[in-house]
Amino acid sequence: MPVSAESISLHLARRQEGYGRGGRMAFEKDMVTITSGLRHGLTMGSPISMSLANRAFQKDADNWPVVMSAEPVDEAVERITIPRPGHADLIGVQKYRFDDVRPVIERSSARETAMRVACCAIARDFLNYFGIEIGGHVIQLGNIGYTGWDSIRETSSALLEAGGEKLFREADKSEVRCLDPQLTEQMVDHIKKKRKQGSSLGGIYEIVITGVPAGLGSYVHWDRKLDGLLAQAILSTQAMKGVQVGLGFEAGKLSGHEVHDEISWDGSTYRRKTNRAGGIEGGVSTGMPIIIQGIMKPIPTMLTPIKTVDIDTKEEVDTRYERSDVCALPRAVVVAENVLAPVIANAFLEKYGGDSIAEISERYSRARS
Numbered sequence: 001m002p003v004s005a006e007s008i009s010l011h012l013a014r015r016q017e018g019y020g021r022g023g024r025m026a027f028e029k030d031m032v033t034i035t036s037g038l039r040h041g042l043t044m045g046s047p048i049s050m051s052l053a054n055r056a057f058q059k060d061a062d063n064w065p066v067v068m069s070a071e072p073v074d075e076a077v078e079r080i081t082i083p084r085p086g087h088a089d090l091i092g093v094q095k096y097r098f099d100d101v102r103p104v105i106e107r108s109s110a111r112e113t114a115m116r117v118a119c120c121a122i123a124r125d126f127l128n129y130f131g132i133e134i135g136g137h138v139i140q141l142g143n144i145g146y147t148g149w150d151s152i153r154e155t156s157s158a159l160l161e162a163g164g165e166k167l168f169r170e171a172d173k174s175e176v177r178c179l180d181p182q183l184t185e186q187m188v189d190h191i192k193k194k195r196k197q198g199s200s201l202g203g204i205y206e207i208v209i210t211g212v213p214a215g216l217g218s219y220v221h222w223d224r225k226l227d228g229l230l231a232q233a234i235l236s237t238q239a240m241k242g243v244q245v246g247l248g249f250e251a252g253k254l255s256g257h258e259v260h261d262e263i264s265w266d267g268s269t270y271r272r273k274t275n276r277a278g279g280i281e282g283g284v285s286t287g288m289p290i291i292i293q294g295i296m297k298p299i300p301t302m303l304t305p306i307k308t309v310d311i312d313t314k315e316e317v318d319t320r321y322e323r324s325d326v327c328a329l330p331r332a333v334v335v336a337e338n339v340l341a342p343v344i345a346n347a348f349l350e351k352y353g354g355d356s357i358a359e360i361s362e363r364y365s366r367a368r369s
């Protein structure tokens with residue numbers, strides 16, 4: 001399979017864009033270098049290795065190589081003793097018996113999502129061969145958002161027809177990755193307001209996956225249900241607190257007639273007249289676009305401090321502030337798009353897998369003819 005650093009860098013660059021970023025992002029430019037697994041741009045079966053230079057760390061502080069030295073160092077390195085609420089800081093120190101929050105900060109940081117985006121971009125390219133496209137957009141930022149499922153569908157249904165790529169390219173035109181220009185303005189203003197107050201924001205995004213054939217996933221075992229696997233991928237990402245498939249939580253407030261999608265036959269295939277199930281029934285893709293929403297909590301690092309406890313003195317202190325995003329939701333959309341790609345790719349390979357793109361294509365077209 002062809003793999004290129006440019007294709008991976010597209011999504012890395014998208015992950016870096018979005019209103020609400022902190023100062024650090026202004027000079028942190030992610031560049032991936034592929035160091036193994038390819039020959040002349042094609043995979044050959046060995047693991048693909050990539051390295052991602054983090055220029056921010058190089059410029060951040062002169063003593064960074066000492067703070068994060070792999071070897072023991074002679075000089076004293078300042079310990080971090082003030083854990084940030086909402087981060088893994090305190091629980092990480094308790095669980096692993098550290099006397100310094102630094103190793104927790106470094107390991108639990110959402111910086112890790114840069115490499116996840118890079119790795120998952122390969123799965124995303126694989127899906128593109130088979131016309132499966134992923135696109136995401138912001139539907140709620142703080143208290144600003146669409147009124148509900150129907151209003152989201154009104155704005156996005158034409159783009160859904162055009163495919164996931166068209167949808168993400170359109171959403172990328174908005175500073176906050178929202179398809180509605182008026183909501184975009186309000187969301188940007190809301191971020192400005194919360195930035196002034198020294199606070200932060202989260203929200204909800206929607207990811208659609210188009211071109212997914214019917215029959216991926218299964219209802220026969222708990223661990224093969226496609227919706228369960230997609231939800232796990234979202235919740236495995238920093239700051240994600242909930243997932244909805246299709247109508248999701250709204251379905252709990254409605255009657256059966258308002259929720260279930262009627263089935264029709266168009267002469268050659270089954271269709272659903274609506275897609276409130278979000279493209280999955282019984283843990284199996286129905287052939288309709290997969291629609292899944294993720295909820296991100298507000299960023300824990302805030303300019304206006306809240307209370308915490310110094311792990312040395314056990315005294316109540318104010319939180320420390322480090323450069324941070326006010327709202328990372330627009331960037332999290334790209335992370336979510338990418339982490340879902342290997343889930344779909346694995347389910348696709350389980351059904352149509354082969355030893356080469358050509359072989360998989362043959363099986364796939366035979367199954368569809």
Ligand SMILES: Cc1cc2nc3c(=O)[nH]c(=O)nc-3n(C[C@H](O)[C@H](O)[C@H](O)COP(=O)(O)O)c2cc1C
Nearest residue numbers: 086087110238239240299300301324325328331332
């Ligand atoms: C793309 C992205 C960027 C983030 N940027 C920041 C940030 O700048 N500052 C911060 O405090 N938290 C940031 N977070 C959130 C924290 O990583 C997250 O709240 C923390 O890891 C604890 O989350 P958890 O309780 O869900 O594990 C970001 C998360 C994501 C997905």
